[in-house]
Each structure stands twice: as structure tokens, then as C-alpha cells.
Amino acid sequence: MSYTVHEVAKLSGVTIKTLYHYQKIGLLMPESIAENGYRYYGDKELEQLQQILFYRELDFSLGKIKTAMQNEPSRLRCLCEQKTLLMARQQRISRILHTLEEAITYAEKGAAMSKEKMFAGLNKQEWEVALKPQNEYLHENYSYSIDMGTIDADAMNEKANEASDFITFMSNALRNGVSVNANEVHSVIDKHIQFLQRDMKIDAQSFAAQSKFLMTDEFHRQMLEKQQTGLSYYICFAAESYAGK
Amino acid sequence: MSYTVHEVAKLSGVTIKTLYHYQKIGLLMPESIAENGYRYYGDKELEQLQQILFYRELDFSLGKIKTAMQNEPSRLRCLCEQKTLLMARQQRISRILHTLEEAITYAEKGAAMSKEKMFAGLNKQEWEVALKPQNEYLHENYSYSIDMGTIDADAMNEKANEASDFITFMSNALRNGVSVNANEVHSVIDKHIQFLQRDMKIDAQSFAAQSKFLMTDEFHRQMLEKQQTGLSYYICFAAESYAGK
DNA sequence: TATAAGGTCTGACCTGAGGTTGGAGTCAAG
DNA sequence: CTTGACTCCAACCTCAGGTCAGACCTTATA
Structure with a gap:
């Protein structure tokens, strides 16, 4: 399947001029050029263009887009x-x-x-700073927010992992439609609380309260939501359900 | 309170050069210029700069920003x-x-x-097209999923549309990370409740209670969750936040 | 008091990602 | 075979700054 400049432009929303520009800088070459000079683009080129537009949306410069696409040929x-x-x-x-x-x-x-x-x-x-490896970022922030006041590096790591495991479980549960009243959810919360109890006095009620409190903190909430849409709300409910048992 | 270019730059993240540029094109003038030529910015200028940056985030050209700020002096x-x-x-x-x-x-x-x-x-x-009447767009995407099993076509249609808009709004809000305490969420709930009041006696508290009750019904919950993971929990929270206002 | 370090001002020039204009060739339909 | 839509290409323009360079100002320290 071949497309003229006009068709590509209409489909993708970029101007013909832009296509020309991309050709000139070697970012997106037409599949073929007819004798009369007309340029034709194929399906592969459309995919490339799509990718270029995704990058552009992220404010990558065209140069960067080019190298990025050359360095990582796996679509x-x-x-x-x-x-x-x-x-x-x-x-x-x-x-x-x-x-x-x-x-x-x-x-x-x-x-x-x-x-x-x-x-x-x-x-x-x-x-x-916030852009780069979000995962560390999540880790760091989550752990730091839980164990304020501790210093020991190793122990901190363990805590970060536990927290991460907990969140992953809850995230999966939410995605799979598991009810907040389900036993496995309760037991995981239970384990999590037991873990927390090593460092602080906390019981079901105060855990539920704390979950709710965390939600009022936009930063925290976003962190959970980034992991899985709806997660912050789910955890809150689950904690409440657990506490009310 | 007066700030030097350096201070403004550090605070806001724009470069000194950019400040100069804005001055040259008359977009943001310093509060005062000392005899030695040094420029100083006051609180009002910082607010203006903030607004400029918001606009810039929206890809407004500097010219447009200028006219926008002149035409609408109400911050x-x-x-x-x-x-x-x-x-x-x-x-x-x-x-x-x-x-x-x-x-x-x-x-x-x-x-x-x-x-x-x-x-x-x-x-x-x-x-x-999608930018301006966002709502139509919402209509199309959602209305089909709510109104199965209706009887009175016209009246029901209105209800379906209202419900559909409501749910779609909440779903988008959740996806976009909007806090349940956000004004727009509250105002949409408010509108929704007003709409419901046409048919039944309901207030904020009972709406919140009803939302919670809906959650206990697996069928309803799944319907919401199918639309958007986490939605049932989100609506519940939003209702509670609204009721507790 | 001299000097260095770091802020500041300004103009001239450069850049990237296109838009604009315009002249000329090409295509499909009536 | 003409008309209207499409295409090519080059030269020039724009916008939002960045870079560089030279000169001046302020403050802290030797």
C-alpha cells in the first residue's frame, strides 16, 4: 500500500512541508520516488512517522528522534x-x-x-530530576515516606522492597477485580501491617487512617496512581474493609 | 520584595536570557531598573511570570500570551x-x-x-475539534454503555446522557489523576445530584451512602470497573469528599 | 586598597522546526 | 485540451530563545 504526500498528511495531521523537511534531514525517507519526482510512502513509513510523532509529543528534537530511532530499531x-x-x-x-x-x-x-x-x-x-528512572524515584520516595527517621541503609532496602511488593500485590488485585473484602487482600494487608509494626506502633485502624491520610497528599497519591489507575482509592478501601473486620 | 534576575531565574526555572527576551518584546517588564541598569522584579511580576509559564506550557506563542494577558487582566x-x-x-x-x-x-x-x-x-x-466541545466527544464514547434496558425513550435518553456524562467525567478525572477534593469534581457531583433530585429525594450524604452501597453490589461494581479500573472506588471517595465538605 | 570572583547588561550572531511564497511540472476529468 | 488540484523545489522568513564577547558592577578577601 502506497500513499501520496497528501494522503499521509491527511492521515497523520502533519503538513506536506513537514514531510519534505523530514526527508531533507533524513528522518523519514519516502518508500519510493517516482520518475516525476513524486514521493510515495508505505506502511512501514507510516509506522515510523507515528513513532516520530510520539517523540515529538515529548519535545524531542528531530535530531534526537533520529538517533533514538537508529539506536533502538526494535519498534x-x-x-x-x-x-x-x-x-x-x-x-x-x-x-x-x-x-x-x-x-x-x-x-x-x-x-x-x-x-x-x-x-x-x-x-x-x-x-x-523527576523525569529519569521513575522506579528508583518511586522506591526512594515511598520508602522514605514510610520510614522517616531511620538511617540504616540495608534495613531501609528491605523496607523499600516490602513496600514495593505490597503495592504490586494490591495493584494486581485491583486489576483483576478482586474485592477489597477478599481474604487474600486482607491477609496481605495483615502481613504488611505486621511488617510495619517492627518500626512503629500501628494497628488496623490507624493503618486505615494513615492510608486515608496519604491520599490527601497529592504527591503520594500520584505515585500510587502512576503505578495503577485507581490504586490509591483501592488501597484505602481495602484498609478500611480490613479494619472493619 | 524585590528579586534580581538571578533570583527570579532560580525560582522560576527560566533563564536570565529569557527574562531579557521577555523584556525586549514587552511581555514582562521589570518592576524597576536601577541606575546601574540592573533589573529588579517584584511579587506582581512573579505572578505574571507564573501566568506566562502556564500559557507557555499550553504552547501559546509569546505574542498570544501578551494579548491574552492584556485582554483579560483578571488574574x-x-x-x-x-x-x-x-x-x-x-x-x-x-x-x-x-x-x-x-x-x-x-x-x-x-x-x-x-x-x-x-x-x-x-x-x-x-x-x-476534540478540544473545544469536549463534551460531545464524551457523549459518543460513553452513552452506549449506560442505557441498556430503557423504556421511555426521550426522558430516558436525557437521563442516560446525564449519567453517561457523569461517569465519563469521573472516569477521565480518575485517569488524569484529579483529586477527589478538586473543585471540578465536586461541582460535577453537585450537578449530578441536582439532576437526580428531579426524580428522587437525595442529598449529599445519601448519595455518598448510595455510592458505597453500589460498591457492595458486585454487578454494579464490575460495570464501573469495566469502564475504568478503579472507577468504583474513585466515585465512592469523591462522593464522600463531597458530602463531607 | 587591590584584586579576584561572580553578577549583570547589551548587542551581534546562531539555531531548530518549520511556514510562506512563487515558479514550474504533473495528473485526472470533463 | 483545458482546468483545477496536486506536486516539487528553492529562497526567504519567523519564533523563541541560546551562545559569545566585551564592558561594567558588587562583594569578599588578602
């Missing part, structure tokens, strides 16, 4: 990476939106925001 | 509009993400996507 892996990045971007917009909402409530009151808050999510330096 | 209304636009953008990213995910599953199977699907969300023409 699948490219796509997966793009997904990660796009999710990170969504995250960033969430933060900005949050800042914006705060700005609105301050403006309504006629009050002034703190200068750092004002630019949360907008300040790129800060944001680039 | 509050500016912010609210920006919020709407930013939420629209987030939805667009959601769509792209969805396309990306589909691309991944197709790639895993080694199959080919349909050409239109391939560019869903990326194609700007199409997207601009």
Missing part, C-alpha cells in the same frame, strides 16, 4: 519507552495543574503563594 | 481558563497514551493497526 521497545516518558509527562502536567489549582484558591482569597510553590512543576531543573 | 479568570485548557491537554495526552498502548499490543502480536487509529490524538485537525 516495541521504542514504544514502551515512549509510554514511560509520556506517562511521566502526564504526571508533570498533573503537578502543574495542581499548582494552578492552588494559585486559583489563593487568588480567590486574595492571598499570596509561597514563591517555591508558585513554580512547582514549571521549573524545569526540578522537573528533569 | 483569576485567566487562571481558570488556563486550567480548562490544561485539563483538555491532559485528556489529549490520555488519548495519545491510549493510542500508544494499542500500538504496543499490536506490535506484540506483530499485527498492523488501522491507519486512522494509528494517529488518534496525534492528528491535530482532529484534535482541535
Whole structure:
């Protein structure tokens, strides 16, 4: 199947000029060029274009896109990476939106925001840190948020792993439609609480309360939601169900 | 309170050069310029800068930003509009993400996507349509799933549409990470309840209770969850947050 | 008090990702 | 065989800054 510039443009939303530009810089070559100079694109080229547009959405420069696509010829892996990045971007917009909402409530009151808050999510330096390996980021942040006040590195690692396991389980349970009243959910919460009890006094009630509290913290909530949509709410309910048993 | 270029740059994340540029094109003037030529920015200027950055995030050109800020001197209304636009953008990213995910599953199977699907969300023409009346778009996608088994066509249609809009909104809100405490969520619940009140006596508390009750009914829960993982939990929380306001 | 280190101002030039204009060739339909 | 839509290509323009370079200012320290 071959497409003319016009067809490709209509399908993908880029202009003909842009296609030409991409050809000139060697980013996307036509499948074939007829004797009259007309350019024709095939299915493979469309896939490439799609990928280019995903990257462009992420504000990659065309040069970077080119090298990225050369270095990682596996379409699948490219796509997966793009997904990660796009999710990170969504995250960033969430933060900005949050800042914006705060700005609105301050403006309504006629009050002034703190200068750092004002630019949360907008300040790129800060944001680039959050961009990179989200997983570490999740780990770090989660563990740090649970065990404030401990120092020992190894123990901390163990805690991070436990927390991560717990979250993974809950995430799977939610995806699989397991009810918050299910026994396996309760028993995992039970184990998790037992683990927590090593460091702090905590019981079912206060765990439920704490889950709820965590939800009020936007940052935390987003972290869970990033892992699985709806997770923060699910955990909260599960904790409540467990506590009310 | 006055800030030097350096301080503003660090706070906001823009470069000094950019500040200079904004001054040159008259987008953001310093509060005062000392005799030695040094520029100083005050709190008002920081607020303006914040707003500029919000707009920039939305890919407004600097010229447009300038006129936008001149035409709408009310900071509050500016912010609210920006919020709407930013939420629209987030939805667009959601769509792209969805396309990306589909691309991944197709790639895993080694199959080919349909050409239109391939560019869903990326194609700007199409997207601009989706940008403005977001609601129509929502209609199409959802209305079919709610209104099975209706009797009175017209009245039911209205109800179906309302319910459908409500659920779709909540679903998007959840996907986009909007907090259950967010004003827009509350106001949508408010509207929904007002709508319900036409047919039955219901207030915030009983709505929250009913949401919770719905959750205990596996059939209803699964229906919501099928639409969007985590949705039943989210709605429940949102209702509670609304009731507790 | 001199000097170094670091901020600051300004203009001139560069860049990337296209858009615009315009002249000329090409295609399909009536 | 003409008309209207499509295509090619080159030269030039734009926008939002970045880079570089030279000169000036401020503050801390020797």
C-alpha cells in the first residue's frame, strides 16, 4: 500500500512541508520516488512517522528522534519507552495543574503563594530530576515516606522492597477485580501491617487512617496512581474493609 | 520584595536570557531598573511570570500570551481558563497514551493497526475539534454503555446522557489523576445530584451512602470497573469528599 | 586598597522546526 | 485540451530563545 504526500498528511495531521523537511534531514525517507519526482510512502513509513510523532509529543528534537530511532530499531521497545516518558509527562502536567489549582484558591482569597510553590512543576531543573528512572524515584520516595527517621541503609532496602511488593500485590488485585473484602487482600494487608509494626506502633485502624491520610497528599497519591489507575482509592478501601473486620 | 534576575531565574526555572527576551518584546517588564541598569522584579511580576509559564506550557506563542494577558487582566479568570485548557491537554495526552498502548499490543502480536487509529490524538485537525466541545466527544464514547434496558425513550435518553456524562467525567478525572477534593469534581457531583433530585429525594450524604452501597453490589461494581479500573472506588471517595465538605 | 570572583547588561550572531511564497511540472476529468 | 488540484523545489522568513564577547558592577578577601 502506497500513499501520496497528501494522503499521509491527511492521515497523520502533519503538513506536506513537514514531510519534505523530514526527508531533507533524513528522518523519514519516502518508500519510493517516482520518475516525476513524486514521493510515495508505505506502511512501514507510516509506522515510523507515528513513532516520530510520539517523540515529538515529548519535545524531542528531530535530531534526537533520529538517533533514538537508529539506536533502538526494535519498534516495541521504542514504544514502551515512549509510554514511560509520556506517562511521566502526564504526571508533570498533573503537578502543574495542581499548582494552578492552588494559585486559583489563593487568588480567590486574595492571598499570596509561597514563591517555591508558585513554580512547582514549571521549573524545569526540578522537573528533569523527576523525569529519569521513575522506579528508583518511586522506591526512594515511598520508602522514605514510610520510614522517616531511620538511617540504616540495608534495613531501609528491605523496607523499600516490602513496600514495593505490597503495592504490586494490591495493584494486581485491583486489576483483576478482586474485592477489597477478599481474604487474600486482607491477609496481605495483615502481613504488611505486621511488617510495619517492627518500626512503629500501628494497628488496623490507624493503618486505615494513615492510608486515608496519604491520599490527601497529592504527591503520594500520584505515585500510587502512576503505578495503577485507581490504586490509591483501592488501597484505602481495602484498609478500611480490613479494619472493619 | 524585590528579586534580581538571578533570583527570579532560580525560582522560576527560566533563564536570565529569557527574562531579557521577555523584556525586549514587552511581555514582562521589570518592576524597576536601577541606575546601574540592573533589573529588579517584584511579587506582581512573579505572578505574571507564573501566568506566562502556564500559557507557555499550553504552547501559546509569546505574542498570544501578551494579548491574552492584556485582554483579560483578571488574574483569576485567566487562571481558570488556563486550567480548562490544561485539563483538555491532559485528556489529549490520555488519548495519545491510549493510542500508544494499542500500538504496543499490536506490535506484540506483530499485527498492523488501522491507519486512522494509528494517529488518534496525534492528528491535530482532529484534535482541535476534540478540544473545544469536549463534551460531545464524551457523549459518543460513553452513552452506549449506560442505557441498556430503557423504556421511555426521550426522558430516558436525557437521563442516560446525564449519567453517561457523569461517569465519563469521573472516569477521565480518575485517569488524569484529579483529586477527589478538586473543585471540578465536586461541582460535577453537585450537578449530578441536582439532576437526580428531579426524580428522587437525595442529598449529599445519601448519595455518598448510595455510592458505597453500589460498591457492595458486585454487578454494579464490575460495570464501573469495566469502564475504568478503579472507577468504583474513585466515585465512592469523591462522593464522600463531597458530602463531607 | 587591590584584586579576584561572580553578577549583570547589551548587542551581534546562531539555531531548530518549520511556514510562506512563487515558479514550474504533473495528473485526472470533463 | 483545458482546468483545477496536486506536486516539487528553492529562497526567504519567523519564533523563541541560546551562545559569545566585551564592558561594567558588587562583594569578599588578602
